[in-house]
Amino acid sequence: MTKKTKKAKQSELTDSGLIDITKKKFRWSEYLAEKIIKGTAFLSITIIVLIFFFVFRESMPIFSTAKATAKTEAAMENQAEQETYGDVTDKPKVEDTQETYGEVKDVSATADSTSEAYSVSAGSGFDDNQTALKSILTKDWVPVSQKPRYGIFSLIIGTFKVTIISMLFAAPLAIMAALYTASFAGKRLKEIIKPTIEMLAGFPSVVIGFFALMVMATFLQEIFHYDTRLNSFVGGIAMGIAAIPIIFTITEDALTAVPKTFKEASLALGASKWQTAFFVILPAATPGIFAAVLLGIGRVFGETMIALMATGNAAQMDLNPFTSVRTLAATIGAEMAEVVFGDTHYNVLFLIGSLLFIFTFILNAIAEFYVKGKLMKRIQGK
Amino acid sequence: MIHEKIHTENMFLHYGSKLALNDISIQIPEKKVTAFIGPSGCGKSTFLRSLNRMNDLIDGVKIEGKILIDGINIYDNNIDVVTLRKKVGMVFQKSNPFAKSIYENVAYGPRINGVKDKKQLDEIVETALQNAAIWTEVKDRLGDSAMGLSGGQQQRLCIARTLAVNPEIVLMDEPASALDPLSTSKIEELIVQLKEKYTIVIVTHNMQQAARISDLTAFFYLGELIEFDKTKKIFTNPDKKQTEDYITGRFG
Amino acid sequence: MIKSFKRNIKGILIEGMTLSAALLIIAIVVVMVTVIVIGGKDQISWEFLTSFPEDGMTKGGIFPAIYGTALLVIIMSVAAVPFGTITAIYLTEYAKENSIIAKTIRFAVRTLAVIPSIIYGLFGLGFFIKFVGTNVDNTFLGGHLKWGQPNILWASLTMALLTLPVVIVSVEEALKTVPRDLRAASLALGATKWQTIWKVVIPGSISGIMTGTILAVSRGAGEVAPILFTGVAYYVATLPTSFSDQFMVLGYHIYVMTTQSANVDKTMPIQFGTTLVLLALTFILNISAIILRYRIRKKKTD
Secondary structure (H helix, E strand, C coil): CHHHHHHHHHHCECCCCCECCCCCCCCHHHHHHHHHHHHHHCHHHHHHHHHHHHHHHHHHHHHHHHHHHHHHHCHHHHHHHHHCCCCCCCHHHHHHHHHHHHHHHHHHHHHHHHHHHHHHCHHHCHHHHHHHHHHCCCCCEECCCCCCEECCHHHHHHHHHHHHHHHHHHHHHHHHHHHHHHHHCCHHHHHHHHHHHHHHHHCCHHHHHHHHHHHHHHHHHHHHCCCCCCCHHHHHHHHHHHHHHHHHHHHHHHHHHCCHHHHHHHHHCCCCHHHHHHHHHHHHCHHHHHHHHHHHHHHHHHCCHHHHHHCECCCCCCCCCCCCECCHHHHHHHHHHHCCCCCHHHHHHHHHHHHHHHHHHHHHHHHHHHHHHHHHHHHHCC | CCCEEEEEEEEEEEECCEEEEEEEEEEEECCCEEEEECCCCCCHHHHHHHCCCHHHHCCCEEEEEEEEECCEECCCCCCCHHHHHHHEEEECCCCCCCCCEHHHHHHHHHHHCCCCCHHHHHHHHHHHHHHCCCHHHHCCCCCCEHHHCCHHHHHHHHHHHHHCCCCCEEEEECCCCCCCHHHHHHHHHHHHHHCCCCEEEEECCCHHHHHHHCCEEEEEECCEEEEEEEHHHHHHCCCCHHHHHHHCCCCC | CHHHHHHHHHHHHHHHHHHHHHHHHHHHHHHHHHHHHHHHCCCCCHHHHHCCEECCCCEECCHHHHHHHHHHHHHHHHHHHHHHHHHHHHHHHHCCCCCHHHHHHHHHHHHHHHCCHHHHHHHHHHHHHHHHHHHHHHHHCCCCCCCCCCCHHHHHHHHHHHHHHHHHHHHHHHHHHCCHHHHHHHHHCCCCHHHHHHHHHHHHCHHHHHHHHHHHHHHHHHCCHHHCCCCECCCCCCCCCCCCCCECCHHHHHHHHHHCCCCCCCCHHHHHHHHHHHHHHHHHHHHHHHHHHHHHHHHHHC
């Protein structure tokens, strides 16, 4: 061993006894380390691409069979469309497509009456898909029945209802608490508030769901006297609790990122602490707060366990906050385990997943690029 | 005949769009102490860091011209930077021991060079610590954390760490600037001893220090090398007006 | 005088409002913890923690759920921690701060962090089970169904993807606390980049890697949505012994007991007990992560 290392040392020396630096060495371990590390770092990008691909892939069959049906059904219109394909601004063409839409709608309306026939030939799947796609934009979510209907409209409305309720509850609360922490709180209080919020962030959503289901639902019912114990209001509040840490943390970061000079300038002009907080720091941090709310929405929108446990899970469509709803995420969570792989129902659930994915992806992208750019502009004046 | 160790010719260094070093040509002799002096921001540290290519780590640094060590341009394509840094060691302004034991700090360099034999390592560590004049202070607690040493001891440990790799040139970037007078004088003594075996280049903002320990002194100002000569000459009878102004404390 | 008095009132009102918001949040947390502790504390016993459920889950303990949760987070960590750490090393040591690659990876990491957990479940089903698993079955087992169905391996890997960003962010923060000087010292001694990372940077950020691991474990122990259809089971009579077994988990146990059991009232104590166990578990993990992180940040400012 010693000899070998001595030899290695020797080889670095030239005849004059000086270290020779001209022989560029190729170091395998170095090369491999760099390649492996770089390759691994791409994993996160790869995962996103794979998620995109696989979640969409499983929802694709709906569209592919739908395309086939559209072809056969609208053969006549196709002919007409091809003729007018060249000029986009052509008025007749617009009318043409409108007519097409109308026709499709008609068929879906009559689907109910003819569905008896479909369910008889349910094995084919082809007919099944046909009805499925047509029913997708309706409000009836009846996936398991003689004549399944997959109207995700009520699910979308339900999801938005819960999201809005939770944001109305969580956003003001978290933003105000963050403002207090960043602008008014003494050191000791800060050391209570921040770890508490961190603890809340660590609460598993099942635990919050459990609390909402077991305790909060009864408590709120006694106050507001509504009929259904589990509804979008209870679910919204519970999800709001889950979203508070996200909104709080990002808002607080944004508030503390406002340069001290802003604050000092305002105080020097004779503004009081609260005026500075309210009229200088808060406006300067609005893009960050906006991002915080966006990410809060993303959290609630995709929340599954709380939705499953506290919203009542009935796909109803109305704007009353005290009725049960079924959210998109909860639908996937509740039904995916029971569907047949490759079934239309299975594909529709993946389609819902794709919607959720796209929606949160866009929310995050907005929060990242738009908001960050704006924040930079405000603070640095560029 | 004094053998020249480091030789630069028309060397320019750009940092982004800023010209940080302007046309530096200098010949630094072997086994002597050469001091770089000048006001802060004059480029003396930047120049020092170019001599073992530590500037490579900083984005946006571009170097033109030649920097020869033993007649070889160290910015040539075929240069092995890792070996270069073994040949040209460096001691930093702020002592920066690793959060390991005293022994492990000194053994770090030999270990990465493939020395595994415990006896050989022990020898290298002891020699390096002795050369850095810290052996007697730490020989009974080699296993203790280096972080427990005083600032002056830490800096000498860092010198020992550098010596353990057995370099030919030791670059020192204001090695005593953060130390108390007693530690400083110990380091200065050490530097004078080290020139028997090593070529020493030291950056300092302390002119008395340069006068005390160096054989040659280079005066940098605004990225240019104003004057380079025997230390005695620079401090008693400089050629340039700017040098004289700086030496006599009229600016900087 | 009057004007400034008015101004003061407004100030007090606003400060009071924001203070009460903060206090309300704290109150919510306190109430939740208190209710769960009170409801579950009588249930907690050595027997409850170490025995199997009995009588259709109306009696007995939750041992298989605890065991399954532990197994899940261990397999998950083995997958997520090395990959997360390496990604963080790439971002801090190799990538240039403003390069497009680094920016894209950072964006990807943040996107992964906000994708709803149920989507990971769908992905696990679509990718691990239906794509990887089915293909493995068809190629190596002649179509015999073994890997093309939910199991603990697929569930753990799905969870690993979900917790990857948690690890990356924590480790990156820790790597940044290792002083540049130390890297420079190592390089100046003739160490290569990888030697510097391996011998100086990583040892200097071990506590950060631990924080990341703990946070990931805490997250993984509490999440249910990603494993709903990738491996978790309502009830299995035996503990999982192979990667292809299904398993029970605390979070799912709570969900099932509260929503699917025939007699919710009868199992109420077990529900509270299980929730308390899960909450205590995540609580302890989070506290230790917070303490570790606090110490890292302190070291940074020292």
